[in-house]
Amino acid sequence: MDTQELLQLDKKNIWHPCTQMKDHEKLPIVPIKRGKGVYLYDFDGREYIDCVSSWWVNLFGHSNDYINAKLKEQIDVLEHVIFAGFTHEGIVRLSERLIKLLPEGLDKCFYADNGSSCVEVALKMSHHAHLLDGQNRPKFLSLSNAYHGETIGALSVGAVGLYKSTYEGILIECLQTPVPKDIQDIPLALSALEEILDKEGQNIAAFILEPLIQCAGNMHMYAPEYITKACKMCRERGIYIIFDEIAVGFGRSGSLFALEQCGLTPDFLCLSKGLSGGYMPLSVVVTSDGIYEKFYAPYEEQKAFLHSHSYTGNALACACANAVLDIFEQENVIEKNKILSDMIAKEMQGLGEFAFVKNIRHQGMVFALDMVGFQAGRRVGLEVFERGLENGLLLRPLGNTIYFMPPYVITQEQVRYVFDILKTIFKQIQY
Numbered sequence: 001m002d003t004q005e006l007l008q009l010d011k012k013n014i015w016h017p018c019t020q021m022k023d024h025e026k027l028p029i030v031p032i033k034r035g036k037g038v039y040l041y042d043f044d045g046r047e048y049i050d051c052v053s054s055w056w057v058n059l060f061g062h063s064n065d066y067i068n069a070k071l072k073e074q075i076d077v078l079e080h081v082i083f084a085g086f087t088h089e090g091i092v093r094l095s096e097r098l099i100k101l102l103p104e105g106l107d108k109c110f111y112a113d114n115g116s117s118c119v120e121v122a123l124k125m126s127h128h129a130h131l132l133d134g135q136n137r138p139k140f141l142s143l144s145n146a147y148h149g150e151t152i153g154a155l156s157v158g159a160v161g162l163y164k165s166t167y168e169g170i171l172i173e174c175l176q177t178p179v180p181k182d183i184q185d186i187p188l189a190l191s192a193l194e195e196i197l198d199k200e201g202q203n204i205a206a207f208i209l210e211p212l213i214q215c216a217g218n219m220h221m222y223a224p225e226y227i228t229k230a231c232k233m234c235r236e237r238g239i240y241i242i243f244d245e246i247a248v249g250f251g252r253s254g255s256l257f258a259l260e261q262c263g264l265t266p267d268f269l270c271l272s273k274g275l276s277g278g279y280m281p282l283s284v285v286v287t288s289d290g291i292y293e294k295f296y297a298p299y300e301e302q303k304a305f306l307h308s309h310s311y312t313g314n315a316l317a318c319a320c321a322n323a324v325l326d327i328f329e330q331e332n333v334i335e336k337n338k339i340l341s342d343m344i345a346k347e348m349q350g351l352g353e354f355a356f357v358k359n360i361r362h363q364g365m366v367f368a369l370d371m372v373g374f375q376a377g378r379r380v381g382l383e384v385f386e387r388g389l390e391n392g393l394l395l396r397p398l399g400n401t402i403y404f405m406p407p408y409v410i411t412q413e414q415v416r417y418v419f420d421i422l423k424t425i426f427k428q429i430q431y
Contacts, residue, residue: 035062058278074319083313090318115246115272116149118283126206137205147216201237208242211258219368250274254364280317
């Protein structure tokens with residue numbers, strides 16, 4: 001099948017996510033034939049550096065030899081089995097390994113198959129746990145500028161209007177407290193939170209937040225000091241804490257898990273994306289034995305947590321996830337990333353020579369800047385995206401926020417190439 005035939009059939013039969021399909025009347029969809037390392041290749045042989053890890057999931061490169069081998073081993077043994085009343089070796093190993101990597105108080109794994117579903121599990125479980133204690137707490141609390149997914153519950157606790165506003169009439173009730181803009185803003189943010197808690201604390205089941213980086217919220221980065229204090233205030237009122245580490249877990253924040261930098265252990269930890277290295281849909285909510293015990297009862301007491309997905313605990317996905325943990329163990333990834341992160345941050349600072357570049361920032365292996373001062377309505381981020389493709393870069397700006405979130409296997413030479421191209425593109429951008 002040649003490129004044109006592929007594109008015609010795509011246009012005829014497919015509705016792409018997070019996409020205004022009319023844009024593709026002028027901007028062709030890019031058909032990808034294969035991937036290797038940081039590169040994706042189209043059907044004409046052109047290569048693109050995957051600067052966004054294919055929606056932040058790919059940690060160790062496309063078609064990673066080691067993950068490939070472990071997936072091939074698994075497919076000849078067991079592809080999937082119902083996870084209600086059955087289990088398999090891969091998920092038992094994976095769960096044990098995750099628990100050992102996490103602090104005390106995160107003791108039980110409950111699996112789903114994508115990030116939004118993972119958030120749904122944590123929301124339902126936290127509300128249900130309060131009900132089992134005789135408390136009806138029908139509301140949730142989240143931060144302004146938050147994003148937690150696009151299913152109904154996950155969308156309810158988000159705050160990015162682009163995704164949420166259309167569906168306001170069918171969402172569950174959630175309160176938003178302001179995320180601090182910077183360190184100086186922390187006292188004001190905590191004061192605003194205290195007002196909400198004084199008024200509504202007894203009605204709130206859980207406080208959900210993305211620790212350190214609000215990724216879909218234009219890569220807003222905020223201080224762990226706020227998280228520590230805000231969560232303490234919530235816990236004093238019996239409110240559970242949910243950390244959404246779907247995007248920032250597995251090394252993205254600079255530590256294996258962002259919670260390590262926040263000085264506390266949440267009641268629920270949501271993990272997905274990098275969990276399987278970008279290979280297979282998989283997510284997990286990790287919670288405490290104490291939460292688990294609330295649901296542990298004879299069948300007739302009807303305390304079971306009834307939430308399920310057909311592909312929960314998929315054996316192929318678990319094989320990939322175990323391979324990902326192997327790589328972390330064998331290759332000292334976090335320490336190597338610190339060296340790479342420092343190098344990328346220096347390259348990023350070089351873009352500050354352009355007057356329209358502001359708020360250059362990074363946290364771990366996430367790097368971002370804002371392009372400001374352009375005429376209202378101008379989609380300068382889209383211009384960068386198009387010029388990036390022309391020069392072999394896959395970028396996907398968030399509005400006018402340009403970010404760089406590459407696979408960890410990117411080399412310093414490849415990084416320099418990316419920023420040389422970005423400088424060339426920025427020179428072509430005019431106010």
